[in-house]
Amino acid sequence: MPSEPTPRVLPESGRPAGELLAELARLKTADLPVRGGQVTAYVYDTGRAEIHDLASRAYLEMLEVNGLDPTAFPSIVALERQVLGAVTERLGGGSGIFTSGGTESIMLAVKAARDARPIEGRPQIVVPVTVHPAFHKAAHYLGMDIVSVPVDTTTYRADAKAMASAMTSRTVLVVASAPSYPHGVIDPVTDIAAAAAEAGVLCHVDACVGGWMLPWLRESGRAVPPFDLSVPGVTSLSCDLHKYGYAPKGASVILFRDESLRRHAYFASAEWPGYTVINSTVQSSKTAGPLGAAWATMMAIGAQGYRDLASGAMQAAERLMAGVADIPGLRVLGTPDAPLVAVASDDPQLDVFVIADEARARGWFFQPQLSYEGSPANVHFTLTGVSLAGVEALLQALNESAKAARDAGPTEVPAELTDALATLDLEDLDDEGFAGLLGSVGVGLGDGGQPEMAVVNAILNALPPSTREELLVRFLSALYSGHV
Numbered sequence: 001m002p003s004e005p006t007p008r009v010l011p012e013s014g015r016p017a018g019e020l021l022a023e024l025a026r027l028k029t030a031d032l033p034v035r036g037g038q039v040t041a042y043v044y045d046t047g048r049a050e051i052h053d054l055a056s057r058a059y060l061e062m063l064e065v066n067g068l069d070p071t072a073f074p075s076i077v078a079l080e081r082q083v084l085g086a087v088t089e090r091l092g093g094g095s096g097i098f099t100s101g102g103t104e105s106i107m108l109a110v111k112a113a114r115d116a117r118p119i120e121g122r123p124q125i126v127v128p129v130t131v132h133p134a135f136h137k138a139a140h141y142l143g144m145d146i147v148s149v150p151v152d153t154t155t156y157r158a159d160a161k162a163m164a165s166a167m168t169s170r171t172v173l174v175v176a177s178a179p180s181y182p183h184g185v186i187d188p189v190t191d192i193a194a195a196a197a198e199a200g201v202l203c204h205v206d207a208c209v210g211g212w213m214l215p216w217l218r219e220s221g222r223a224v225p226p227f228d229l230s231v232p233g234v235t236s237l238s239c240d241l242h243k244y245g246y247a248p249k250g251a252s253v254i255l256f257r258d259e260s261l262r263r264h265a266y267f268a269s270a271e272w273p274g275y276t277v278i279n280s281t282v283q284s285s286k287t288a289g290p291l292g293a294a295w296a297t298m299m300a301i302g303a304q305g306y307r308d309l310a311s312g313a314m315q316a317a318e319r320l321m322a323g324v325a326d327i328p329g330l331r332v333l334g335t336p337d338a339p340l341v342a343v344a345s346d347d348p349q350l351d352v353f354v355i356a357d358e359a360r361a362r363g364w365f366f367q368p369q370l371s372y373e374g375s376p377a378n379v380h381f382t383l384t385g386v387s388l389a390g391v392e393a394l395l396q397a398l399n400e401s402a403k404a405a406r407d408a409g410p411t412e413v414p415a416e417l418t419d420a421l422a423t424l425d426l427e428d429l430d431d432e433g434f435a436g437l438l439g440s441v442g443v444g445l446g447d448g449g450q451p452e453m454a455v456v457n458a459i460l461n462a463l464p465p466s467t468r469e470e471l472l473v474r475f476l477s478a479l480y481s482g483h484v
């Protein structure tokens, strides 16, 4: 669709408000829809429009309040205390911090662990291979090492014994997920936390995706193993409110077993002649919008609302899993404890990345996940409050996409191409050259401005993780430079 040219530089005189808002709306037409349940990743929809409308009004109400200084803006302390009170009540207590997302919560948990018990040499974190990359990112930013431990390749749960054996004198933190994002399974938190406690090491539970789902499933009568701060040995826990809390993005909490550990997440600096700096988060100046919106969303939904939303999402997941069992060649990986379902193919003719592209052409987004350490390539579904109403349509889309993908056959990536990419020295190539290289192997933007992802995913899937990372960085840079 041709759109009016966007000025690349600041206009000399300001443009009219109506024109600017219309341009935002026009730009968004190329985006995936954020409501309606046809995008089964990234977005969390209650299916109740009034909740999301309230959240955007609350966000705007708090937009210009600066979270930098809680003494200047006491409203943020009052709101944060209420939000944390609601979360600690359901997740085994503790002292918390409201953050901008799971990654920031994890960054603070890792920093607190590093600083709470300093060790000789480079501190190290022991994680299962299924752990979220936010831990790799935190270790990278904070000068620490990751020790990645294989999981059981049938259940995809962390192996508590193997994690216990992986700890060394440099280990400052051990991590379990409740559940892990890729397969939706809960790690053996009790065993991992006990092993950590015995070794005198802190233990973090990554409940970013499950923290505001699992308590409600349990209260609705489902069996949920212990996973929160009530488990002996668990010393911190992250829970994203912008996932199953259904708050707009920019909302998560990190809970610490006690206030002394929380203090190690804080940062103060008096090393300059300016205003006093005391931050509870990575961000310093920040909008209070997400806090106001998360608070309003939680108070408007309430406990019964969350129980209903959680039950609905889990029922949708169960219906999806039953439906997948009826589609030849497809199977669910592991047994999800939460409404996160990974679907893989056992049939070489049936390529899951082609399924994802076929689904996209039918108006659905299924999230591709690459093969890694015993987990085969798959498509991931995050079911939310809105999913149950549309689960039959979802299954129909999956069925039709699988048929079309079988007819189309798998994407073949010539071995010479992956060999060439794996050994290519990218140092001498600038972003434009890199984009040209992508085009020459058939990777580019299709008619709808969407890259043909099956080819991209097939190539990445055939490469080792370090090469995948290098190519992804090059792709992002070329994308923002406007070359792809």
Ligand SMILES: *Cc1c(COP(=O)(O)O)cnc(C)c1O
Residues within 6 Å of the ligand: 101, 102, 103, 104, 132, 134, 177, 179, 180, 181, 206, 207, 208, 209, 240, 252
């Ligand atoms: C989403 C997620 C994260 C990271 O959260 P962001 O909000 O995207 O920064 C970490 N861990 C798990 C298990 C997640 O699902």
